[in-house]
Amino acid sequence: MSGFFQLSVQNLLRHRTRSFLTMLGIAAAVGVLFSVLSFNRGFEQGLSRELAATGLHFMVVPSGCAHEVAALVLHGAVIPKYLDTGVMAAIREADGISLATPILVAQLPNPDHQRIDLIYGVETDLLPEIKPEWQIIGAIPAGPHEVLLGYNVAEHAGVGPGAEFRYPNVETIFTVSGVIGQTNSQDDAFVYMPIATAQQLLDNPHGATAIGAKVESPERMGTIINELEATIPGIQIVTMGQVLNSVANVAASAKSLSLAIAMVALVIGAVGVMNSILMAVFERSQEIGMMRAIGASRWNVFQIILKETTILTIAGGVAGVAGAMLGSQLIENFVRRIMPYVPTGEMLRFEPALAAGCVAFALVIGLLAGLYPAWKASRINPIEAIKG
Structure with a gap:
């Protein structure tokens, strides 16, 4: 564990409650995002599987x-x-x-x-x-x-x-x-x-x-x-592909709404990260000034603050994916009650690539949110900070 990383962890542990709540906000957003994307994949795969199981190319029905x-x-x-x-x-x-x-x-x-x-x-x-x-x-x-x-x-x-x-x-x-x-x-x-x-x-x-x-x-x-x-x-013919599109369109609006909610939650989580780190920077102004006075560069300070953001977002992202998988059955049951049709089989499944993508996306959002606090910390004047 590098010195900067260890210092970042210690800084976060100083205010456990604030760090935990900030991480919880990220976890909720990532959990929603992962659930929506995973359910959508499972829905499309299940629908294709059920249509293939019909064994027919098209249906002739009354007009x-x-x-x-x-x-x-x-x-x-x-x-x-x-x-x-x-x-x-x-x-x-x-x-x-x-x-x-x-x-x-x-x-x-x-x-x-x-x-x-x-x-x-x-x-x-x-x-x-x-x-x-x-x-x-x-x-x-x-x-x-x-x-x-x-x-x-x-x-x-x-x-x-x-x-x-x-x-x-x-x-x-x-x-x-x-x-x-x-x-x-x-x-x-x-x-x-x-x-x-x-x-x-x-x-x-x-x-x-x-x-x-x-x-x-x-x-x-x-x-x-x-x-x-x-x-x-007096007849109308519908192909299995059209049936797929018909059912998929029914789910499209719910999917779009869920993704929008997940994006809003991620933005709110990012704002929470920025607020939490910025508060920590203001509280530690003298400490950061002392670090600058004994030889720490602006880049060193920038790194420490950005590492704190990284730890929060990665921990929150992993917790969000884990929470989504633990509650997958409850999520599926809820969606099946409100949607007109959901294919049989398991919809929410753990896919390493999807989970990693959701955590990486959250990390990017978190890092963007941490840039300003890190820049703010790196600009602290050591003499003024020590004077208070």
């Missing part, structure tokens, strides 16, 4: 339901309009379409188990192509009265392959053909069944909330979509 598609795809919301499955033939015959399936999503109350199940009607024989990454215990439904359960549904109901699956006021007794291994995505929350069975349960024999499609060549997707919208009336 006017574009914004609801994001909710449908990502967490099973129910679109208020239905699409006639009669358009399936035209979509499948379109040049460049490799796969198309009607999708019927519904919420079905299950009071016996105190929950509401998300029903996902689909052409189950296409599931291996749509969801090739699934690990299924059992088999994909082969008959109209068989269902495939998401991991969370099976865990909550306490059932496995071969078990009966009932709904109140529904005469049909379903058999669980299989259970999907945990995916940590929205897939874990659905009950999958043949589209015809879902249509029968909802008394809508030709209805679908959407038609999911994949194309043979993704680079031709724009052309294919334009041709479909031009030839099939």
Whole structure:
């Protein structure tokens, strides 16, 4: 430990309470900044992961339901309009379409188990192509009265392959053909069944909330979509990229506000550092004058004061990151309550590069705030200071 550094630490310890409160202000600002940036990264990664898990390139929905598609795809919301499955033939015959399936999503109350199940009607024989990454215990439904359960549904109901699956006021007794291994995505929350069975349960024999499609060549997707919208009336097509943008835009305003708050907090913290160090300089004027009188240069004094600023900001930055990680679960729970959609999985994660960047940014702000007190201290006249 160099002499200047040791002296800087001792100076800060003279006024522990003031130094602690100044460091706490920096810690709060860095903690907010790190939380916002880390959550944003986790949000984007989780959203991309969930969209990739859909296994589809675009969704065909009734005209006017574009914004609801994001909710449908990502967490099973129910679109208020239905699409006639009669358009399936035209979509499948379109040049460049490799796969198309009607999708019927519904919420079905299950009071016996105190929950509401998300029903996902689909052409189950296409599931291996749509969801090739699934690990299924059992088999994909082969008959109209068989269902495939998401991991969370099976865990909550306490059932496995071969078990009966009932709904109140529904005469049909379903058999669980299989259970999907945990995916940590929205897939874990659905009950999958043949589209015809879902249509029968909802008394809508030709209805679908959407038609999911994949194309043979993704680079031709724009052309294919334009041709479909031009030839099939009453539909709207939304790509998974547009869904990503739609949900990301919802979070953008909250992100911008949070970043603004973090910047304001950092500025306030910097002002606190400047005030604290400046007060210390005024209190130690005679001491600094004595140092100058016995041979310390202006640069030596400047270094000592700047080192005090460095210690405060680095300690505050590290404490802020540590505090953000310790409270990560509370932060996530709070954000999930106030935001309309947050992907599944852990949003706040410790990333060394991000943490170092936040601390470095705080250090730059702190050093800028410490320049004036350091300059002020270096300009103290030793004779005048000693005289008092």
